[in-house]
Amino acid sequence: MNIWLDGNLVEESEAKISVFDHGLLYGDGVFEGIRFYKGRVFRLEEHITRLMDSAKAIVLSMPWTHEEICRATCETVAANGLSDGYIRLVVTRGAGELGLNPYLCPKPSMFIIASSIKLYPDEHYRNGLKIITCATRRPTPAALMPQVKSLNYLNNIMAKVEAIQANALEAVMLNEQGYVAECTGDNLFIMKKGEMHTPLISDGALDGITRAVIIELAEKLGVPVIERSLNRYDIFTADECFLTGTAAEVIPVVELDKRTIGDGRPGPFTQQFLGAYQELVNSSGTPVR
Ligand code: PMP
Numbered sequence: 001m002n003i004w005l006d007g008n009l010v011e012e013s014e015a016k017i018s019v020f021d022h023g024l025l026y027g028d029g030v031f032e033g034i035r036f037y038k039g040r041v042f043r044l045e046e047h048i049t050r051l052m053d054s055a056k057a058i059v060l061s062m063p064w065t066h067e068e069i070c071r072a073t074c075e076t077v078a079a080n081g082l083s084d085g086y087i088r089l090v091v092t093r094g095a096g097e098l099g100l101n102p103y104l105c106p107k108p109s110m111f112i113i114a115s116s117i118k119l120y121p122d123e124h125y126r127n128g129l130k131i132i133t134c135a136t137r138r139p140t141p142a143a144l145m146p147q148v149k150s151l152n153y154l155n156n157i158m159a160k161v162e163a164i165q166a167n168a169l170e171a172v173m174l175n176e177q178g179y180v181a182e183c184t185g186d187n188l189f190i191m192k193k194g195e196m197h198t199p200l201i202s203d204g205a206l207d208g209i210t211r212a213v214i215i216e217l218a219e220k221l222g223v224p225v226i227e228r229s230l231n232r233y234d235i236f237t238a239d240e241c242f243l244t245g246t247a248a249e250v251i252p253v254v255e256l257d258k259r260t261i262g263d264g265r266p267g268p269f270t271q272q273f274l275g276a277y278q279e280l281v282n283s284s285g286t287p288v289r
Contacts, residue, residue: 004076004112015111022105023092027152029108030054033246034087036077036114040285041087042246044070046209054148055091060108062091069110074288076112086117086247092151119185119247120169125274128254128266129243131183133232134162134171138181138204146181146204156184170243172235172256175204180230186245187211188230188253190238191269195224197238203229210244210277217276223269232256240267242274249281250274 003015023029034047048069055062064072073087089112096105120129136159138146144155156173163171163184170183181204182188189198189211196218201207218225235241239262241253250273252266 001113001115002076002079004072004079004110006109006111007072009076009079017092017109017111018095020095020098021092021109022094022096022102023090023109023151025098026093026100027150027154028058028060028102028105029090029092029151030058030060030149031091031151032087032089032149033117034073034089035085035246035281036082036087036288037084037281037285039077039083039289040287041074041077042281042285043209043213044073044286046212047089048073050149050207050209051089051091054150057145057148058150059102060091060093063108064110070286072110073112074286077114077288080114082114082116084116085114088113088115090151117247119245120251124169125251126266128252128264129169130255130258131170131172131253132163132166132168133257134159134173134184136162136171136173138173138175140176141202141204147201147207149206160184170253172232173204174232178231179203180232180235181205182208183243186243186248186251188235189214189242189244190230190235191240191267192234192238194269195226196269197226197228197230197234199230200227208244208246210246210249213277213280214244214250214273217273217280221272221276235261238262240270242266242270250277 001012002009032047094105094108175181187208252270
């Protein structure tokens with residue numbers, strides 16, 4: 001496997017980061033998860049824009065331009081001879097002194113891995129996920145901005161631990177006020193009376209690229225989209241529920257906290273959006289060469 005590291009494609013065994021890197025010491029850095037299908041990177045521009053915005057929000061000045069990062073991403077996929085897979089792009093604060101001060105880290109590091117990912121077994125796309133609400137809350141934006149896709153994922157990991165311990169594959173995370181923010185690695189949508197509802201970004205969700213694509217598709221299909229605060233009541237009483245994410249794509253949810261959603265099967269809107277999404281990813285994107 002060839003890894004892109006600070007400007008060079010190197011063998012996996014040569015792709016090394018310093019133990020003094022603040023990305024490792026403090027989770028000080030940002031990342032992106034991107035998919036490519038049939039040799040084309042899906043929504044590359046949007047992912048790199050979010051990466052640059054995340055970096056800007058944490059005062060990490062990038063030595064690479066948007067275009068250079070897009071090129072490096074495509075180069076990494078091409079160098080590995082892959083046609084379908086998942087890209088993990090990580091920017092760390094770089095090596096510095098011990099201590100939090102990011103200004104003592106002179107040079108950020110960037111690495112890009114092109115590999116594969118399988119989040120959920122196929123049967124869950126057919127039958128739907130059974131998920132739980134976890135006790136771990138999304139941090140308030142006053143503590144950690146939810147739009148920043150930072151290397152600080154411990155909050156989501158602790159929520160994921162709760163899900164796994166409850167035999168579930170995902171967990172709904174509420175914000176401090178008890179409103180639904182998102183799941184540990186996916187955005188959440190419900191369908192009610194033919195309308196699509198999804199939590200506001202300001203309720204603690206990551207501004208998901210897949211979320212934006214689904215909203216676009218809904219608007220194209222004439223489905224009204226309402227971004228508003230949702231609570232568990234809205235999910236319990238929804239006709240349908242589904243999650244979106246780069247890795248998960250669109251996955252139905254049929255149960256929350258042992259309560260059946262709708263008729264307990266993936267609903268027609270969910271199936272329509274999953275189909276439309278798959279069609280789109282297979283027919284668009286930035287060619288890697
Ligand atoms: N929320 C969280 C916390 C995430 O980590 C992700 C990405 N896995 C998402 C939502 C979905 O975002 P995207 O559609 O951009 O992958």
